[in-house]
Amino acid sequence: MAVFTEVTFEEVDAFVSTLDVGRLTALRGIGAGIENTNYFVSTTQGEWVLTLFERLSFEQLPFYLHLMRHLAQRGIPVPEPRSDGNDQILHQLKGKPAALVNKLVGGHQLAPDLHHCEQVGEMLARMHLAGRDFPLAQPNLRGLPWWQETVPVVLPFLAPEQRTLIEEELAFQAELAVSAAYKDLPRGPVHADLFRDNVMFEGLPGRERLTGFFDFYFAGIDTYLFDIAVCLNDWCIDLDSGRGVDERAAVFVAAYERVRPLTSAERRLLPALLRAGALRFWVSRLWDLHLPRDASMLKPHDPMHFERVLRERIATPWHPQGERDA
Structure with missing residues (x-):
């Protein structure tokens, strides 16, 4: 989220008047994120988020x-x-294309503990099951074809050892994608970006309850395992080193499997998909850093974080298992 397109109070007031949500009382730009223009919108009937889509x-x-x-x-x-x-x-x-959605209650949990990871794992599985009968289909637009298109664009900005790493990993993921085991993985609508800042919690410290997932604008049809890997790479790691935190991962996976058990193929390919998740966000952060767009309040993320995560996943393949298997 960021502000690329400025809108006035009067423009938004006229806009919300067509949606039967009352009159506009307050408007505030949201600085977090890097893709779309977002505003918090207060009306006489509630709290909302306005998004103008830039890409x-x-x-x-x-x-x-x-x-x-x-x-x-x-x-x-x-x-x-x-x-x-x-x-x-x-x-x-x-x-610009635009949407108004209700604002979730609560706040982010940027230092998750076991009970946060457990709730995210369970709700992710519930979301996957709830999406199985969704009738529309659209691929994950930040999947392998996008990596293959974007890596050559960011290569000139990388040191030689980084170029070797990113090209070798891209080749590994391309080979994986055509394998029979990968093609047989369960798939459906996935969030594909369910980081700590895209989940809300509410309640007393240590007793927070999950109140929602948001920012679905990287969603698409992909393997459920990719969604799980993206979550594990953020919710269940030490941010400074990129190393996985086994205790958090065990709770996350166990909670997920109480709702939708993983297949044997998913368990076997999880280390490779953890690498895929790290590559995806390293590539996108390199792209955002070196080829930025003008935006008020734009704050690109540090790509070195996911370079560290990828190196860690390659050097030490991670096999997170649920508590029952630990």
Whole structure:
């Protein structure tokens, strides 16, 4: 989230008036994130988040918005897009695609403990099951084809040893993707970006309850295992070293498996998908750092973090197991 497109109070007031959410009372830009323009919107009827989409097209966006609606209607705590009088949930503001969703309660947990990881693991599995009958299909737009397209663009900015690492890992993931074992992995709609800052909790310290997942605008059809790997690489690691924290990972995996048990192939390929998750975010952070877009409050993330994570996953393959298998 960031602010690339400035909007005025009057423009947003006119916009929300078409969505039956009351009159605008406050508007505040959101500085976190790097993809879209986002504002907190307060009205006489509640709290909302307004998103103007800077990269995704009108043709791509129905997948994300209808997925959020689908999950919300099946009891998964995610923001639900607000529709107009014609039941349209994709709108337009300042010439950009736009959506208004309800604001989740609570705050981020940036230093997760076991009970946070347990709740995220369980809710991720519930989300995967709830999405199985979602009728729309769109690939993960930040998957292997995007890595193959983007790595040559960022190579000139890398040191020789970094170039070797990223090219060798890209070749490894390309080979994995055509294997029979990979093609047989269970798949469906995934979040693909479920970091600590995309989950909300509420409650007293040590007793917080999960109140929702948000920012589904990297979602797509992919393996459930990739979604699990992205989570493990953020929720269950030591951020300074990139090393996995086995105790947190065991709780996460056990909670997930209470809802949707992993297949034997998923267990076998998890170390490779943990590498894939690290590569994906190293590539995207390199791209955002070296080829930035102008935006108010834009704060690109440090790509070196996921370089460290990738090196750690290669040097020491990680096999997180649920508590029952530990």
